[in-house]
Amino acid sequence: MKLYEALAQEIEDLVSRQALRPGDRLPSVRQQQARRGVSPATVFQAYYLLEARGVIESRPRSGYYVARRRLPDDAPPEPHVSQPAFDAAVVDVSALVFDVLGAARNRSAIPFGSAFPSPLLFPLERLARETASAMRRLDPWSTVADLAPGNDALRRQIALRYQLDGAPVPPDDIVITNGAMEALNLCLQAVTRPGDAVLVESPAFYAALQALERLGLRAVEVATDPRDGMEIGALAQALERHRPAACWLMTSFQNPLGCLMPAGKKQAVVELLARHQVPLIEDDVYGELYFGARRPALAKRYDQHGLVMHCGSFSKCLAPGFRIGWASPGRHAKAVERLKLSTSLACAMPSQLALAGYLAQGGYDRHLRQLRSALEAQRDAMLMAVARHFPAGTRATRPEGGYFLWVELPAGADALALQRAALERGISIAPGPMFSARREFGNCLRLNYGHLWNAELEDAMAVLGRLARA
Amino acid sequence: MKLYEALAQEIEDLVSRQALRPGDRLPSVRQQQARRGVSPATVFQAYYLLEARGVIESRPRSGYYVARRRLPDDAPPEPHVSQPAFDAAVVDVSALVFDVLGAARNRSAIPFGSAFPSPLLFPLERLARETASAMRRLDPWSTVADLAPGNDALRRQIALRYQLDGAPVPPDDIVITNGAMEALNLCLQAVTRPGDAVLVESPAFYAALQALERLGLRAVEVATDPRDGMEIGALAQALERHRPAACWLMTSFQNPLGCLMPAGKKQAVVELLARHQVPLIEDDVYGELYFGARRPALAKRYDQHGLVMHCGSFSKCLAPGFRIGWASPGRHAKAVERLKLSTSLACAMPSQLALAGYLAQGGYDRHLRQLRSALEAQRDAMLMAVARHFPAGTRATRPEGGYFLWVELPAGADALALQRAALERGISIAPGPMFSARREFGNCLRLNYGHLWNAELEDAMAVLGRLARA
Known part of the structure; x- marks a missing residue:
């Protein structure tokens, strides 16, 4: 040699x-x-x-x-573009979602239905030290002054990352929120009135559907490609027909599909929406969890008119349980700040100060690299397990980031029945109908690969496969 | 001798x-x-x-x-019972409130307009130690499991205090929220639909008015006695006439009046509302700040039908900036829990764990005794300053707890003009029209006595008095 x-x-x-x-x-x-x-x-x-x-x-x-891992040739084929009904729908999905989430909270269940990655993937000790240190240095008056829009130092750190991502945002236009969930809700509330139509993906993140339901909004589900996101043609048609008040998209590693909208398509969407003066609520909580060479572009980057309301969070990529997210709502920043003030006033100081300290110290990007690498390996393991154990004719997405796999079982399979049967065997899954205002996707499920792969998970996949066959 | x-x-x-x-x-x-x-x-x-x-x-x-201090004989006389219009009003008070609050956030201003007591009155060092210790002991899986309704240990501690107050509530019926503000908003949302009428005090806490405004509800302001709260007769009439969806009361040390509803009156209100099947949203964030011999009764104590939705918080009496409050919504507990899940998912773990640790360690009641004693002394100082410096004919409440004084200037005085003039001299105040859907109380103001009294505050009262005379 x-x-x-x-x-x-x-x-x-x-x-x-x-x-x-x-x-x-x-x-x-x-x-x-x-x-x-x-x-x-x-x-x-x-x-x-x-x-x-x-x-x-x-x-x-x-x-x-x-090099990034290449998927073996025997990975399952990908699902087709969705074909949702063209009408707006009153949403009534909450009860189902709560039932499923409640069942999935059993700590001893295999967490394929969970919305969270494993907490063991996060730098909790380092965060504990930052929290302790921030509290020792606490200025008592900051507990009064740091109301919405939030702690200055933290907003400056977030602004820095926007700058690195080519979408500069002044710190004053960033509103710190109780996780991205609050950010998204406040943005939606700032630009809609009850009865308005809102465009969402198909399938859509169930919390988006719940938000529409709570605010009395109608959902227009738009055809979505499991690889690169909402279809431009379908979006254009929906804009003409429904005159929506807003469009809510997860532009990178959408939940549940895992699809990544390419930069050019993001730009086209932003421009199309701007021509209709429709605000884009950009739910970007998974953007940092990319497996590719660089962070996917933000749709916000192409925003010429202050119409993109970008929402982010540290809950999925750094600090679960700290409940710190943010909105960068463009021209609606003041309205969102005021909504934050009058719905929950401010965010927890210990969380804000700890994260501001952590980000200033450095180490975030190193942590993210490890996290992405772990998630990518787990995606491969789960994809291969689907190929090995699931019935012939099963399709699955090939997400390039995040921690969700969308699995389409052969026609006729019943994901809700599968969910109940799996739960009896100690396995949680998220059935497809959670992700649709009309409870479609009856033969689909979302699987979480955010946990360290091991024999127990592999066995659970085999059990799921057997149940799906039955 | x-x-x-x-x-x-x-x-x-x-x-x-x-x-x-x-x-x-x-x-x-x-x-x-x-x-x-x-x-x-x-x-x-x-x-x-x-x-x-x-x-x-x-x-x-x-x-x-x-003994509790007796007010000197020359304290200003008390204001009369309010006489609000009998109609329901669409609320449009937010812009004024935000203007005033924005101006009051200047750190160097004399904080008579502030909504918070001095942060120097709180055990921040002890809380910092509890936070550090809680984070060191953090179970990683709790960051996933402690979603709404919130951390178990904290809910058990809160349940203990309910038991001590004679209003036992199972921990499972307590929902931890991002401060009382979120608790109140979720409770209101759980029992109303846009267009509904809601009964509030007159004057009312401006955040209650903002919540009605945001949810498209109509405010019915009910005559309120500055000493013992909402008038029973007026309440009965309003129930008959407006068929409200809810009644929102601050039963102890109301903001802005400082009035304390006696136990018997609380019971009468609870029974009257129950006969009309109207939920009572009991905003009780100041209940621990009593100057009397014991904690005032909770209206919740008299609830036979699960219709009292009691909301509390640690923000005003223990841990400002931690943003931890809670709701105990009776028969609507599940609905409020689900609203919490779908609007902001969960509360910050560092804050929840630190407070659970603090409460378990003991020392809360000792802290409260010191806090009450300081606030009572400051109330006396401010009341005497009103007597010394304000124009003849000025009236003022005599709160038996909390940290707000309601001052009624002679007819014709303009509190909004006074607010602007005071701000130019570095003094914030909260003008009366903030506390009314119709912007009444034009000659009234709310003054915060939650800060350690000193010559600077005394001088500022003299300046206010001069401005009020002009």
Whole structure:
């Protein structure tokens, strides 16, 4: 074996043992030369070989990285574009959602139906230290002054990240909220009146449907591609026909499909909505959980008219339980701030101060890299388990981020019956009808792959597969 | 001077130097005998003398306590019962409220217009330690499991206090919220539909008016006695005429009047509302801030039908900035829990765990005693300042708890003009029209006495008095 082949083998072994993970940067040629004592030519040859094998990939002006995993050829096929009814619907989905969520809260159940990734994936100890430290330094008057729109230092940190994402937002236009859920609700309330129509994806995140239901709004479900999001043509038609008050989209790694709207499509959606003067509520809580080379663009980035109300959160990517999210509502910032003041006044100081401290210290991006890598490996494991255990004819999405898989069982399967049967065996799932105002998607389910994969989860997938066959 | 006279004088000196404060317990006769070396007869004689002078008071089976301060005879007279219009009104008060609150947030202003007491009155260091300790012990899975209705340990602590107050509530019927503001909003939402009428006090807490405005409800303002709260006769008439969906009352130390509804009247209100099947939203955020011998009764205590939705908070009496309140919504508990889930999902874990830890450790009641004593002294100082500096014909309430004084200037005075003029001189106040759907109370203001009294505050009262005269 030549020297460069040996070097390549060494690195490939590290990758296969997961000591190096997808997205990790390889040592530079200079580092290999200095510490490993090999010539630049040897390093280059080794890296070229690994690149040819698909193990690593080069990024211009940045170096070599462990390549993203390729899905095996026997992954299940993807579902088709949805075909929702064209009418607006009064929403009545809450009771079903609460039933399912209530059942899924059993701690001992296998959490495929959960809305959260494993809490073990988060830097809770570091956050505990930041919380303690922030509370020791607390200025008593800040407990009175830090009402909506929220703590200054935290809003500056969030503004910094908007700047890095190419969508600069002044800190004054950011409203800190009790998680993204409150941000989305306040944005929706700021731009709608009871009876208005609101465009949502099909399938849609059930909390969006519940928000419409609570505010007396009608849902217009728009055809959505499980790979790249809401269909532009269907959106244009719905805008003409329904004159909606708002459009609520999860632009990156939508819940439940996991679809990622490409940047160009995001831009087209933003421009189309702007021509109709319709605000876009951009639910972007999974945007940081990308498996690709860089963070997906924000639709907000293409906003020329202050019509994109971007909502984010730390709950899914950094600090579950801290309940800190935010809205960047563009021209409606003042209205959202006032709604926040009059519905819940302010957000918890300990949470706000701890996160402001954490973000200022650095380490967030390192944590995110580990989190993404873990989620990507878990996605693969779950996709393969679907292929192995589920009935022939099953389809599944191939999410490029987030932690949800959308599974379409063969026609005739009953996801609600499956949910009940699985729960009896200690397994929670989220059945498709939760994600539709008309309770469609009766043969679909959302599975959560946000937990460290192990034999117990694999067994649970086998049980689900058997139940689905029956 | 006889021995018992000398002993009495010693104690009276301690009281006048505030070493002993209203509500503090005096050493027992046995303690005086053992440590001070005087006979029981001497102690009794001294205590009888002090009791006769009104310095101390005896409580059956409990001992002697420093008496509550009596207001001097030259305190301003009290305002009359309000006489609101009898019609329901569409509310449009938010813009005014936000203008006034925005102006009052200037940290350097004298905070007579503030809604909060001084943060220096709270055990922030102790809370910081509890927060740090709770975060170190955090169970990662609790960040997923502690959704609405909230952290178990905290709900058990709150249930304990309900039991002590004679209104037992199972922990399962308590929903933790983002401050009382969210609790009240969720309760209101659970029992109303847009267009419904809701009964409120006159004047009413502006956040109640804003909540009605946001939900498209109509306000029926009911005549209210500045000493003992809403008038029963007026309430009965309003129930007959308006068939309201709910009644929202601050039963103890109402904001802005400071009035305390006596126990018997609370019971009468609860029974009257129950006969009409109208839920009572009981906003009780100031109930712990009583200056009397014991906590005022909860209206909830008289609830036979699960129709009283009691809302409390730690923001005003223990932990400002932690944003932890709760609702105990009786028969509507499930509905409120579900609304909480779908509007903001859960409350911040660091705040919930820290408060659960604090309450379990003990020390809350000791803190409350100090807080009440400070607030009572500050009330006296402010009342006397009103008497000294404000124009003849000024009236003022005499709150027996809380930290708000309601001042009625002579007819023709313009509180909104006064607010603007005061702000230019660095003094915030809350003008009367904020507290009325029809912007009545044009010659009234709410003053906050929740801050340690000093020469600067006294001077600011003199400035206000001069401006009011002009």
